[in-house]
Amino acid sequence: MISVYHYMTVSAILFAMGTYGVLTRRNAIVIFMCIELMLNSVNLTFIALSNHLQSMDGQIFVFFVMTVAAAEAAVGLALMIAFYRNRESIDVDNINLMKL
């Protein structure tokens, strides 16, 4: 029987993978995908716990997360395109405008 622990484990692994990707990859698109991965691992946790606790709260949150994630992806990709137009690259090492 697959228990809530299995779900949690999978989601933890997914989250760690996502984090690792965000921290190490240079390509902004890939970083985005990793962020999506992290968000979805959280979604998985929410749903698993929602089922476990017999409460709908978690599932509602998932809808929020999905909406925000979609918006974020749109804004993020727009940013990337704008950036690519300026620099002809989406390598995050080149994005250091905040450094004086």
Add this chain to the structure above:
Amino acid sequence: MYDKLWLIPFFPLLGCIINGLLGKRFIKNEKVIGAIATGAIFLSFLVSCKYLIQLLGDSVKSHEVVVASWMSVGILQVDWGFLLDPLSALMLMVVCGVGSLIHLYSIGYMHGEEGFYRFFCYMNLFAFSMLMLVLGNNALVMFVGWEGVGLCSYLLIGYYFEKQSAGDAAKKAFVMNRVGDFGFLLGLFIIFWTLGSKHDVWTVNFMEISENAHLLSGDMMLGLGVTTVATLCFFLGATGKSAQLPLYTWLPDAMEGPTPVSALIHAATMVTAGVYMIGRMNVLFAMSPTTMAVVALVGALTAIFAASIGFAQNDIKRVLAYSTVSQLGFMFIAMGVGAFTAGIFHLMTHAFFKACLFLGSGSVIHAMHHALHHAHLNDDPQDMRNMGGLRKKMPVTWATFGISCLAISGLPFFSGFFSKDEILWWAFASTRGSKLVWAIAVIAAFMTAFYMFRALYMTFHGEQRTNAKAKDHVHESPWVITLPLVVLAFLATVGGLIGIPHVLGNMLGHIPNKLEHFLAPVFEHSQRLYEIEAHGTAATEVSLMVMSVLIALAGIGVATVMYMKNPELPGKFTRKFSQLHRWVYNKWFVDEAYDVLFVNSTKKLGTFCWKGFDVKVIDGIVNGTAKVVGALSAVLRHTQTGLFQNYALTMVFGTVVMVAIFILN
């Protein structure tokens, strides 16, 4: 009855506005511009005449006309109001009369000048301001005129604004006058406040101040009587406007302006405003013997000091300028010893003969300028060393100039004789007089006779020293210039007859002193109240009179010996007393001293405040705070790499630590 009084200042104002707005673009014609300006002041003259006649036949001698309210702020109520009394009526005649003549003269003198319309616009503005000064029924309206004439003086001295020296002189005149105005304002504040807070009379109106002045007799301020402090402040104002020690230095420099300006503003009218103001406030001044003594002493010192500088000047206008300062000193002596009538009398006669002298010098300069210009020479047309022997070339100018010299020297039966002797007599015999002031005044009178005749001889007599090329181009001036000269010379001759002293009048068969009688409503009250009178025997008065005539003759004699008989004498003199000559020639170095003491030190203080305090201290603190913050953040900014993955790593690390702490607890 008198309600059209406002017309008197209104006409010149109208003339100023018409010429100022339309003169350049639309009228253009010199004759029309001149006619508008001269007509405006002449209309004022006619109105003044009408009111003078009306006043002479009126039993009430002072009339106030309020046109509108100016400032109405609680207890402070100031009106645009005019006051006609014998004093202002007399001044109106002088200002409008002499003013009209000088306007007429200017049409000829300023012919062909680039800013012709501008000149007449300013002249009318001046007339307006001067008439406001004279007619104002309260200290503030007077102050409008007071500063207004200062403004016009500034504009007209700086008329040739392309000349650096003209700009400097204009600014100097205005600023020094402002120093005086500072005194005027303070005096006014003191009177206003003391009368108001202590006696519940909140007013700036002259008549009300005069009526209530006696209330102030017991009040003290700074260890002196309130009236003493206030009148000393007012007197500071007078020294600025009337070029007395220590604020006289602007007047000689003011000669940068065109000559009619010097005649009108810096001889006949504006500079006498200080004397007029003391006359207007004679009750206050009479209350303070201290101030009166100061006034008399300052007047005497100025008279002799300016006369001494007049000895060594070669610029004809500067000689006249120092002479003006000196004569103004005489007027202040008169005011200081309580001879208010004599002071105003001298003001009037001085207006005649000094205007005539200035206009005469203008005529000479005009002729010299044309001659030199014709011969393409750059000689100074105002330097008397380039003149001499002009008598034959310019007979009318010579005659009128000569008559005025006789008048200013005080030869019998010329106008200056009566007024000056009246002043000397009061200085000698008045209850407020002093022998010291009298002695100084006598010496100054001697000096006046000397340097005036020196100027006359150097200009009109002896050899003509003009450059040979220009010599024959010197001609007499046209009628617009000579007519005012003749009229003024006539006035300088007979103008004194309205104020024949009682002693002489009695000797000549009961001729009354008309002027004294006329002005009595203004001055008699304070003179009687504060026991100001000249007492002495008729014999003393007559012998003093004879003595002063002899002294004037001596001055003329010395001048004749030095500049007519032995022309080499002055040269010998200067060589012998070269140090003294150097000091006199350089005007006792007063200008230089003022530069060091006031001008440069103020500039230094200004520079210190700016570069030393503003930039270093205040902005130093401000920018220093910013620098400290900046230095701190320079250390902290190393943590900011600008790479978001570094931040993300830090975040993850932080989360791990927090979770670890949470779990371990």
Add this chain to the structure above:
Amino acid sequence: MTDHLLSLMTFFPLVGMLIVLFLPREADRLIKTVTLIVTIIVFLISLPLAFDDVFINSSAMQYTEFANWISIGQYFQMNYYVGIDGISLWLVLLTTFIMPIAILSTWHAVDKNTKGFMALALLLETGMLGAFISLDLFLFYVFWELMLVPMYFMIGIWGGKNRIYAAVKFFIFTAVGSLLMLVAIIYVYYYALQAGVPFENGFSIAHFYQLDIPAHLQTWLFVAFAFSFAIKVPMFPVHTWLPDAHTEAPTAGSVILAAILLKMGTYGYVRFAIPLFPVATMKFTPFLALLAVIGIIYGALVAMMQDDVKKLVAYSSVSHLGFVMLGIFAMNLQGLSGGMLQMINHGISTGALFLIVGFIYERRHTRLIVDFGGLSKVMPVFATIFMIVTFSSVGLPGTNGFVGEFLILVGAFESDLRIFTVFATIGVILAAVYMLWMFQRVMMGKVTNPKNAELKDLSAREVVIMLPLVLFIFWIGFYPNVFFEKMNPSLENLINQVKDKQHIAMMAEEMKPTVTQISVNDLR
């Protein structure tokens, strides 16, 4: 309509701003025209106020509007509460009057990002008008801060070479002050709640006036308010942002800054600091008068030595506003009305001076005095107008400057600040020195620089800009009663209210052994 006149006037520029924002970026002239029309309409809306005789008869607030704005449970209640009386009347009119002139002056001066500039100018107008008509302390604070932002950008974007430094300095100086004020405002609010002021009145100043705040508290609150306003005035020694801001700001910015923004500080004293904390005012009067007089003389001395015309005018503002402060702290009718009038005078004269500097800057792209000389010959119309404005700034009788200065000095002389008056009067002399010296160096003499020989005289547009200002210079100079009659009832009321409280405080003080004798001028 008149019910909402003030709101209409205040928020109409905001509507105008929205219109401007929807105009195409390139339509430079259109944007300027629309902005000009909007500001003129605002002026026309405000104009009936000038002819309303209600101000002559009543000292109370007129045209009041009240609405609940923000309520946070039982903690905070802020209202939209506006109104106008004789004190703010002329400042409001000055604002609406100066704005079209300032906009017209940008015709050629602003060419980069016009849209932004005009939008900010309109936003600024709303802020300024709002601050003058607020009767709710919190609302005032909102408008007060609202003014800061557009001005910051105006200097920072359209300014001169050193604009960033100037803009940041301006912002930080002002922000430091206003934060202190905010703290004090909140403190007063809670104090008022405890003292029983009804909750729904919010921050209404009318109710705060009635409070009896203990002396020691007043001291601290007054310091916070006074410091904030002192920076805005600006008083010595917190004035150094002003020369920088003025020098760097574009002409229109300088005009608005000098003519209106600075008045916010002096107005703040009259409307808030003094009536809210009368006892503390009494304590600080000698100190502030001293600072005012130092400002008068110091500003004049520093102005004298400047080599940049605009900086000279900026320092002269320090001197002029010193006079205003002296008048206000004289706390009698002459001093206060003189001070109020001098605010308007300064707006007109100094605004005009900045416009004049702008004119020659547009032509020569320099403001250094040495680069000029002999302009009278080349630009006679300009010379005449410059001369009139110069003498108005110097305070020549017959111009507006004299009436204000004279009343201030007379008022101060009547009060206990007599000795300060003597020194302030010296400032009158110095004013002549620095203005005339500058005028001589710029306008007189020979044309030495060939670039100056070909300068064009004022255009019709420029004359139209200056003409109303010149008109007001003479109008106020010769017949200022129009202004006084509407100003005085409110000022009298204010003085009585302040004096009464001070009197009561002094009576209480006299019970104690240490007695300080301060005479109270009786006012009639």
